[in-house]
Each structure stands twice: as C-alpha cells, then as structure tokens.
Amino acid sequence: MAIQESNMNLNLKLNPTNAQLLAAPAVGVLGGVACLAVSTASLAGAVCAVALVGGGAAAGWVAVKARQSKDEALRLYFMGHRAFSADVAPVWSGQIEASRSQMEDAIAALSERFGGIVQKLGQMLSESGSGGGATSDAAAAALYADSQQQLQAVVASLRDAMQSKAQMLDKVQGLQIFVGELHEMADGVSRLAQQTNLLAINAAIEAAHAGESGRGFSQVAQEVRALSRASGETGRLIASKTGAIRTAIDEVRSVAEVTRSQEQQVVAVSETRIRDVLAQFQGLTGSLADSAAFLRDESAGIQAEVNDALVQLQFQDRVSQVLAHVRDNITRMPDVMQDHCDACERDGDLQPLEAAGLLKELEATYAMASERDIHKGPADGKAAAPAPQNEITFF
Amino acid sequence: MAKTILIVDDSASVRQVVGIALKGAGYDVIEGRDGQDALTKLTGQKVHLIVSDVNMPNMDGITFVKNVKAMPAYRFTPVIMLTTESQEGKKREGQAAGAKAWVVKPFQPAMLLAAVEKLVLP
Numbered sequence: 001m002a003i004q005e006s007n008m009n010l011n012l013k014l015n016p017t018n019a020q021l022l023a024a025p026a027v028g029v030l031g032g033v034a035c036l037a038v039s040t041a042s043l044a045g046a047v048c049a050v051a052l053v054g055g056g057a058a059a060g061w062v063a064v065k066a067r068q069s070k071d072e073a074l075r076l077y078f079m080g081h082r083a084f085s086a087d088v089a090p091v092w093s094g095q096i097e098a099s100r101s102q103m104e105d106a107i108a109a110l111s112e113r114f115g116g117i118v119q120k121l122g123q124m125l126s127e128s129g130s131g132g133g134a135t136s137d138a139a140a141a142a143l144y145a146d147s148q149q150q151l152q153a154v155v156a157s158l159r160d161a162m163q164s165k166a167q168m169l170d171k172v173q174g175l176q177i178f179v180g181e182l183h184e185m186a187d188g189v190s191r192l193a194q195q196t197n198l199l200a201i202n203a204a205i206e207a208a209h210a211g212e213s214g215r216g217f218s219q220v221a222q223e224v225r226a227l228s229r230a231s232g233e234t235g236r237l238i239a240s241k242t243g244a245i246r247t248a249i250d251e252v253r254s255v256a257e258v259t260r261s262q263e264q265q266v267v268a269v270s271e272t273r274i275r276d277v278l279a280q281f282q283g284l285t286g287s288l289a290d291s292a293a294f295l296r297d298e299s300a301g302i303q304a305e306v307n308d309a310l311v312q313l314q315f316q317d318r319v320s321q322v323l324a325h326v327r328d329n330i331t332r333m334p335d336v337m338q339d340h341c342d343a344c345e346r347d348g349d350l351q352p353l354e355a356a357g358l359l360k361e362l363e364a365t366y367a368m369a370s371e372r373d374i375h376k377g378p379a380d381g382k383a384a385a386p387a388p389q390n391e392i393t394f395f
Numbered sequence: 396m397a398k399t400i401l402i403v404d405d406s407a408s409v410r411q412v413v414g415i416a417l418k419g420a421g422y423d424v425i426e427g428r429d430g431q432d433a434l435t436k437l438t439g440q441k442v443h444l445i446v447s448d449v450n451m452p453n454m455d456g457i458t459f460v461k462n463v464k465a466m467p468a469y470r471f472t473p474v475i476m477l478t479t480e481s482q483e484g485k486k487r488e489g490q491a492a493g494a495k496a497w498v499v500k501p502f503q504p505a506m507l508l509a510a511v512e513k514l515v516l517p
Contacts, residue, residue: 104406104407104408107407107408108406108407108408108411110408111407111408111411111412112407112411114411115411115412115414115415118415118419119415119418119419122419307415307504310411310412310415310504311412311501311502311503311504312501313408313412314408314409314412314500314501314502315501316406316408317404317406317408317409317479317500317501318479318500318501320406321450321479367449367450367478367479367480368479368480368481369481369482391481391498391499392496392497392498392499392502392506392510393486393496393497393498394495394496394510394513395489395490395494395495395496395497
C-alpha cells in the first residue's frame with residue numbers, strides 16, 4: 001500500500017508543453033521590445049533588446065535540447081522496463097515449471113513404487129491373510145492330529161501283539177499241567193507194570209509148585225512178566241518224553257519272558273520317542289504359525305504405513321497447483337508491463353505501476369482456500385487455515 | 396465381473412493413489428489425464444462410476460461432467476468430483492453439471508471408497 005501511495009506521487013508529466021518551451025524566447029523578445037520602447041530606439045536600448053532576444057533564444061534552445069534528452073531517457077527507461085519483464089518472467093516461470101514438473105515426475109514415480117509395494121503386500125496378505133492363516137493353522141493341527149493317531153495306532157498294534165503273545169504263553173504254560181498229569185500217568189503205568197511183574201513171578205512160583213499141572217499156568221505167567229516189562233519200559237519212555245516236553249516248555253517260557261521284557265522296553269521307548277517327535281512337531285508348527293501371524297501383522301502394518309505415505313504424497317498435487325498458478329501469473333507480467341509503458345507513452349504521464357490487476361488475475365486462478373488466505377495476508381496474526389481433511393459432500 | 400471406474404486427474408500421483416485404493420477394493424480402473432483425454436477413454440467402455448478432478452488443463456472437470464451427461468450411454472453414470480477446490484460456488488457448479496458427490500483433497504482412501512460403494516452402479 002505504501003508503494004502504491006508513493007507511486008501516486010510520481011504521477012508526473014513526461015514532457016514540458018510547447019508553451020513552456022516558448023516561454024523563455026517569448027520573454028526575451030518581449031524584454032527586447034520593451035528595452036527598445038523604453039530607450040526610444042537608442043543604441044544602448046537596441047543592444048539591450050538584442051541581448052534579451054538572444055538570451056531568450058538561447059534559453060529556448062537549451063529547453064528543446066533538454067526535452068530531447070529527457071525523451072531519450074524515458075524511451076530507454078520504458079524499453080528497460082519491457083526488456084526487464086520480458087527477460088525475467090520467462091526465466092522465473094521456466095524455473096518454477098521445471099521444479100513443478102520435476103517434483104511431479106518424482107512424486108509420480110515414488111507413488112508408483114509405493115503402489116507396487118502396497119499391491120505386493122496386498123497379494124501376500126490375501127494369500128496368507130487372516131483366512132489363509134487360519135486354514136494353514138487348521139491344516140497343521142489336522143496333520144498333527146493325523147500323525148498322532150497313526151503313530152498311536154502303531155504302538156497299539158505292538159501292544160496287541162504283545163498281549164496275544166502273552167496269552168499264547170499262558171496257554172503254553174497251561175500245557176505244563178497236562179504234561180504233569182501225563183507224567184503221573186506214566187509213573188502209574190510203571191508201578192502197575194512192576195506190580196504185574198511181581199504177580200507174574202509169584203504166579204510162576206506157584207505154577208512150579210503145582211508141577212506138571214501148573215506148566216501151562218507157568219507159560220502164562222512168563223508172558224505176563226514179559227508184558228509187564230514192556231509196560232514198564234513204555235511208562236519210563238512216556239515219563240522221559242513228558243520230561244523233555246516240560247523242559248522245552250520251560251525253555252520257551254523263559255525265552256519268552258526275556259523277549260517280553262525287551263519288547264516292553266521297545267514299546268515304551270517307541271512311545272516316548274513318538275511323544276517327543278509329536279511334541280517337537282507341534283512346537284514347530286506352533287512357532288511357524290506364530291511366525292506367519294507375526295509376518296502377517298507386520299506386513300499389514302507396513303501396508304498401512306505405505307498407504308499413509310501415499311496419502312501424504314498428495315501434497316504434490318496442491319503444491320503443483322500453487323506453482324502453476326504463480327507460473328501463469330508470472331508469464332502475464334511482460335504483457336502487463338507492456339500495457340503500462342504503452343499507457344504512459346500514450347498519455348504522456350508517468351503512471352504508477354499497479355499490482356492490483358495482476359493480483360486479481362492470480363486470485364481468479366486459485367483453487368484452494370489456503371491460497372486465498374495467503375493472498376489476503378495474515379489477518380490479526382492468524383496463520384492460514386490448514387487444508388481441509390476428509391471433506392465430502394453428497395448432492 | 397469387476398466393475399470399472401474411470402479416474403480423471405492431471406496429477407499422476409493422485410491417479411496412482413486413487414487407483415491403488417480402488418484396485419485394492421476389487422475394481423478395474425481406467426485413467427484419463429484431463430477431461431478431453433477421459434472422453435476418448437469412455438468410448439466403447441462400460442463404466443460404473445467416474446472420479447474426476449476439477450482444475451485440469453485442456454478440459455476442466457465441470458466441462459467434462461457436462462459432456463459426459465450429454466452422452467446417452469453415460470447419462471446415469473455417477474460422478475464424484477475429487478478436487479482441492481472447496482468453495483461453495485464451485486460445488487454448486489459441480490452439482491449443476493451432474494456430479495453426485497464432492498470430495499476435497501487431500502483425501503483418505505477409505506473415505507473415497509465409502510463414497511464409491513455408496514454411488515457405484517449395480
């Protein structure tokens with residue numbers, strides 16, 4: 001405002017009028033005529049009149065020269081103004097446009113890269129996202145349960161086999177009773193054979209006492225003795241075989257006892273190992289699930305951060321618009337300066353250079369409230385209003 | 396089949412941000428650099444919604460919307476104006492041209508998506 005007021009005071013006439021240029025010669029001529037009249041055409045009066053007219057002419061010549069010099073100075077002045085704005089404005093606007101363009105290209109490239117990151121993270125999250133993660137966790141749990149079931153079935157089969165073997169051994173053990181009975185029966189046969197033999201001996205003795213009449217009875221007694229010996233031999237043979245069977249059964253039993261103990265140990269060790277392996281497997285799947293969940297959470301966090309960065313990059317659009325408005329306004333400056341100089345030359349006045357027209361043109365291009373606030377200047381020390389956030393209007 | 400949305404903005408970064416938000420929500424996206432360019436992109440396309448800037452070179456957003464509404468195939472296509480402009484006068488111009496919503500930049504993608512979901516053609 002102070003500059004405009006001072007410009008108003010500079011509203012000066014560019015050139016003196018012809019009357020002003022003729023004033024000095026006219027005064028000289030009038031003075032000369034007056035001298036001639038007063039001196040009644042004396043020599044002194046004539047000399048004085050010539051001196052006055054000459055002085056007036058000289059003053060007029062000086063005034064004309066001064067005007068020509070001033071015209072030239074003003075011409076150079078206006079030419080300088082036009083050249084100044086014509087030279088400066090393209091450079092200023094060019095620099096602004098180059099910066100705006102570089103920033104736009106850089107931000108667009110940055111946005112594209114961020115966009116690629118967001119897209120890749122999105123794909124990864126959709127593939128192993130909350131739904132996919134639950135499926136993998138469920139699959140791991142199902143695999144664990146299936147493995148546990150199958151391995152426990154193996155152990156159960158081993159236990160069944162051991163049980164069957166134990167039952168078989170019990171039955172084999174039960175045979176020992178029958179073997180014992182057989183042994184006793186063999187002993188009985190041997191005792192009967194022995195008693196029969198004694199009876200046969202007694203019968204032979206009695207037959208001998210009977211003489212000729214007991215001869216046939218004696219032969220019968222001999223046969224009975226032969227049969228009793230054979231029966232005794234058979235009884236001993238049976239006893240021997242049952243003893244062998246008993247020994248064999250005892251050996252089988254003792255061997256079975258040893259292997260049963262070993263098998264129990266093997267089953268116990270297998271169970272322990274299966275339990276350990278399953279526990280490790282469960283731990284592994286659990287830690288994998290935890291890692292996957294952690295990665296999912298981290299990826300979602302990074303995606304949100306990048307999305308937020310993309311939102312923040314919208315500042316480029318706002319800055320670009322402001323720079324474009326200023327650039328366009330600067331490119332208008334040479335024309336404004338030209339018009340101003342033309343007006344001054346046309347009117348013969350040094351007019352103040354008004355910024356209002358150019359500023360009005362600039363104001364007409366504004367799109368943002370912040371631009372208008374800055375244009376108005378700080379009001380009561382208040383800063384320009386921040387850019388509106390999330391403003392939406394439905395029609 | 397995914398619905399198609401036309402994004403019209405002279406700022407590549409804004410097109411990028413809007414595109415990411417819409418693609419992430421399952422929409423297909425086509426882009427126009429300004430109103431004039433966007434009109435050529437519309438030809439032969441089934442577009443379910445348009446998101447357009449206002450201040451653009453060659454053809455501004457308001458003129459673009461007027462042109463779109465004059466095309467029988469897109470007379471009922473909803474338009475969301477996405478702009479730094481927040482003056483009531485400009486909003487009224489947008490409404491008169493046929494826009495259905497006015498979103499001021501900078502915007503949150505979630506908010507724009509909510510507006511899109513509300514207005515997009517079935």
